[in-house]
Amino acid sequence: MTLLHPAALIERKRDGGTLDAAELQSFLEAFLRGDVADYQMSAMLMAVFFRGLNPSELQAMTRCIIDSGERLDFSEGSAPAVDKHSTGGVGDKVSLVLAPLLAEFGLRVPMMSGRGLGHTGGTLDKLESIPGFRTDFGLDEFRATVDELGCAMIGQTHQITPLDGRLYGLRDVTGTVESVPLISASIVSKKVAEGISGLVLDVKVGRGAFMPDASSARVLAETMVELAESLGLRASALLTAMDEPLGCMVGNALEVREAVECLRGAGPPDLRDVTLDLCVEAVMVGGTRGDPNAVRSELAALLDGGSALDRFARLIERQGGDPGVTDNLDLLPSAPVTRDFVAPAAGYVTLLDARQIGMGAVQLGAGRMTVDDKIDPAVGFDVRCRVGEAVERGQPLVIVHAKDDDSAAMAVDRVAAAVTLGEAPVEAMPMILGRVRTRSRP
Numbered sequence: 001m002t003l004l005h006p007a008a009l010i011e012r013k014r015d016g017g018t019l020d021a022a023e024l025q026s027f028l029e030a031f032l033r034g035d036v037a038d039y040q041m042s043a044m045l046m047a048v049f050f051r052g053l054n055p056s057e058l059q060a061m062t063r064c065i066i067d068s069g070e071r072l073d074f075s076e077g078s079a080p081a082v083d084k085h086s087t088g089g090v091g092d093k094v095s096l097v098l099a100p101l102l103a104e105f106g107l108r109v110p111m112m113s114g115r116g117l118g119h120t121g122g123t124l125d126k127l128e129s130i131p132g133f134r135t136d137f138g139l140d141e142f143r144a145t146v147d148e149l150g151c152a153m154i155g156q157t158h159q160i161t162p163l164d165g166r167l168y169g170l171r172d173v174t175g176t177v178e179s180v181p182l183i184s185a186s187i188v189s190k191k192v193a194e195g196i197s198g199l200v201l202d203v204k205v206g207r208g209a210f211m212p213d214a215s216s217a218r219v220l221a222e223t224m225v226e227l228a229e230s231l232g233l234r235a236s237a238l239l240t241a242m243d244e245p246l247g248c249m250v251g252n253a254l255e256v257r258e259a260v261e262c263l264r265g266a267g268p269p270d271l272r273d274v275t276l277d278l279c280v281e282a283v284m285v286g287g288t289r290g291d292p293n294a295v296r297s298e299l300a301a302l303l304d305g306g307s308a309l310d311r312f313a314r315l316i317e318r319q320g321g322d323p324g325v326t327d328n329l330d331l332l333p334s335a336p337v338t339r340d341f342v343a344p345a346a347g348y349v350t351l352l353d354a355r356q357i358g359m360g361a362v363q364l365g366a367g368r369m370t371v372d373d374k375i376d377p378a379v380g381f382d383v384r385c386r387v388g389e390a391v392e393r394g395q396p397l398v399i400v401h402a403k404d405d406d407s408a409a410m411a412v413d414r415v416a417a418a419v420t421l422g423e424a425p426v427e428a429m430p431m432i433l434g435r436v437r438t439r440s441r442p
């Protein structure tokens with residue numbers, strides 16, 4: 001196909017015009033071949049950032065990203081294959097519980113996750129804090145693991161949607177990440193290419209999230225759900241609170257600890273509740289027609305009975321890790337220094353700023369500011385209070401886990417800026433702020 005002069009297509013988008021599917025496809029394919037330069041692609045991304053994409057442009061772009069690499073197919077097989085994707089938060093260890101739990105329920109969960117960047121954590125970094133755990137499986141081993149265990153948890157491979165990797169690299173350095181159509185195309189393309197039949201999106205809302213308010217999160221959720229469904233992937237989304245961290249633990253090995261607690265039927269109630277809600281959505285998009293309340297009870301019983309934890313232990317072993325961590329949490333890395341941040345006065349917790357806490361975790365070494373930074377698996381925070389709670393003067397509110405005294409002192413200062421106490425109680429954000437399903441399903 002002959003490509004219209006790239007500048008002409010960029011100008012049309014810049015001026016608010018539309019591009020047809022063939023034009024978008026030829027532009028993106030030329031970019032992959034090297035016939036459209038990075039600066040031209042960057043200009044197009046900026047034009048899209050300001051002008052958006054209509055549904056057919058969005059679908060065309062997403063198809064192109066899917067077609068840039070290999071496509072898996074889990075349509076054959078005894079159980080529906082589903083996945084969950086979170087838009088990113090602080091203390092979000094849901095995937096570690098959800099994948100083995102859904103596998104134990106009888107679904108297949110071929111999960112491809114990302115690393116943390118900025119103030120948010122990433123599932124791969126958490127898994128790799130388990131001694132020996134490998135997330136670099138090729139697609140054949142990935143498939144084989146799903147066949148054996150019902151789930152596998154690996155990183156994005158360059159075999160799947162390589163165009164997304166190229167575009168994301170440019171977006172990251174050109175101020176074009178926070179665009180609803182570009183985020184939607186990026187996420188949905190990867191999930192369609194995974195070959196699953198159902199997708200649950202956890203769209204985080206609040207200070208620690210990409211989307212600060214529920215209305216912008218809803219627009220993103222609706223765009224992704226409609227796009228996924230238009231490409232044959234059943235999807236639904238929950239809008240969930242991310243003003244304060246999810247659960248107590250923030251930091252890689254610390255979050256694995258908390259995920260194991262949850263798989264033992266214990267752990268913080270907000271983590272358990274949101275995980276069960278997302279699992280119920282996954283079961284529904286997987287095609288089960290049961291009563292959601294009954295499904296939730298069945299899932300809860302799998303947590304309480306310990307069988308989901310056994311499944312996690314088998315997954316850890318299959319992926320090269322030490323399954324003993326599920327019995328003995330002390331096998332996980334632990335930080336040499338701990339330091340308490342205590343309440344400077346009696347009062348009520350009115351703010352626990354998830355973004356500040358996430359940034360503090362990055363400064364401690366739990367996350368990275370650039371993709372090449374090395375992670376310290378042991379460091380992070382144990383947040384011992386919730387918004388709305390009454391606290392006494394001197395009560396430990398956050399325990400800092402650090403590699404040395406200096407970084408512990410720095411983190412205590414950071415936490416002091418993240419926690420606000422007031423004289424009157426406030427209501428915490430409800431955990432579930434909304435649900436987006438297509439018109440075809442209630």
Ligand code: URA
Pocket residue numbers: 087168177182183184186187
């Ligand atoms: N996560 C993705 O995979 N892509 C985006 O564009 C944003 C978040």
